[in-house]
Amino acid sequence: MTTYRDLMVWQKSMDLVDEVYALLKLLPKEETYALADQMRRSVVSIPSNIAEGYDRNTTKDYVHFLMIARGSKSELETQLIICVRQGMLTQKQVRRAFILCTEIGKMLNSIKEKLN
Numbered sequence: 001m002t003t004y005r006d007l008m009v010w011q012k013s014m015d016l017v018d019e020v021y022a023l024l025k026l027l028p029k030e031e032t033y034a035l036a037d038q039m040r041r042s043v044v045s046i047p048s049n050i051a052e053g054y055d056r057n058t059t060k061d062y063v064h065f066l067m068i069a070r071g072s073k074s075e076l077e078t079q080l081i082i083c084v085r086q087g088m089l090t091q092k093q094v095r096r097a098f099i100l101c102t103e104i105g106k107m108l109n110s111i112k113e114k115l116n
Contacts, residue, residue: 004054009107013047013069016100020076023097027088035088039079045072046104059115066115070108077101 004010020043024036046069053065080097083089 004051007050007054009104009111010047010050010054012100012104012107013050016076016097016104017043017047019097019100023080023083023089023093026093027083031088035079035082039076042072042076042079045069046076050108063112063115066108066112070105073101073104073108 020039024039027036049065049069049072053062053069056062056065077098080089080094080101084091084094
């Protein structure tokens with residue numbers, strides 16, 4: 001592996017970015033600068049922190065950034081649940097995003113365990 005772009009977890013995180021950006025187009029206009037903006041920040045944070053951590057000099061730093069990515073993933077999951085509970089999106093619409101979140105969470109945990 002020569003770059004963070006080779007990491008499967010980073011690649012899946014980028015797929016999640018694409019998925020969430022597609023979902024954001026379905027939200028009501030009044031959510032453009034509220035929930036949608038927060039969801040953009042959360043989802044972009046996941047691959048960004050994986051990349052930043054990978055390029056850090058220490059394992060401790062890498063693990064720290066992986067945990068930030070995991071926190072952003074949980075934040076995004078909560079925001080997706082809010083969208084469903086408020087009737088802005090359906091369970092069916094968010095299904096793929098949740099599947100990706102679960103896969104990413106498992107991968108982040110696995111990398112952390114291997115590094116510790």
